[in-house]
Amino acid sequence: MTQEIEIGQLPLDLLTPAWPYLAPFLIAGAKVDPDVDLNQAVADVLEGKARIWVILDGETPIGAFLTSIVQTSDGEALDVYGLGGRSILKWGQKITTAMIAYAQVNRCDRIIFKGRKALQRAYPGIRAVGQEPDGTYLYERRVA
Numbered sequence: 001m002t003q004e005i006e007i008g009q010l011p012l013d014l015l016t017p018a019w020p021y022l023a024p025f026l027i028a029g030a031k032v033d034p035d036v037d038l039n040q041a042v043a044d045v046l047e048g049k050a051r052i053w054v055i056l057d058g059e060t061p062i063g064a065f066l067t068s069i070v071q072t073s074d075g076e077a078l079d080v081y082g083l084g085g086r087s088i089l090k091w092g093q094k095i096t097t098a099m100i101a102y103a104q105v106n107r108c109d110r111i112i113f114k115g116r117k118a119l120q121r122a123y124p125g126i127r128a129v130g131q132e133p134d135g136t137y138l139y140e141r142r143v144a
Helices: 012-032 038-046 088-105
Strands: 005-009 051-057 060-072 075-085 110-115 127-131 137-142
Touching: 005 088, 012 038, 012 051, 012 060, 012 075, 038 060, 038 075, 051 088, 060 088, 075 088, 088 110, 088 137
Parallel strands: 075 110
Antiparallel strands: 005 051, 051 060, 060 075, 110 137, 127 137
């Protein structure tokens, strides 16, 4: 039987019990982006400035990430960061769809994130808009 991949926000009251399962994914994701301060990110979640998302394969967590709505010179954008997980090709399309919907609800005109070059295979419609000195790519996905 094939498990269904689900992507959703973690309710704040589940943060403590879920932390041991999600922390390894968030720590791995934060290692890709040196601008991510995981302690600050968790503080932002507790203050309502950010959200933690969970990727589940059935009942098993296989990934986690954070989002914040940020003001840029081009308007509001949904920043996706701290993304860590396994079997990314299984859920790349699904996370793209979920983030587009979330960005639209929050009136963001695009989604921004950093990652390795290989992410272009997993997320449809993204484009590289820059590269960091460490080789990490800056990506965006316009929201219609």
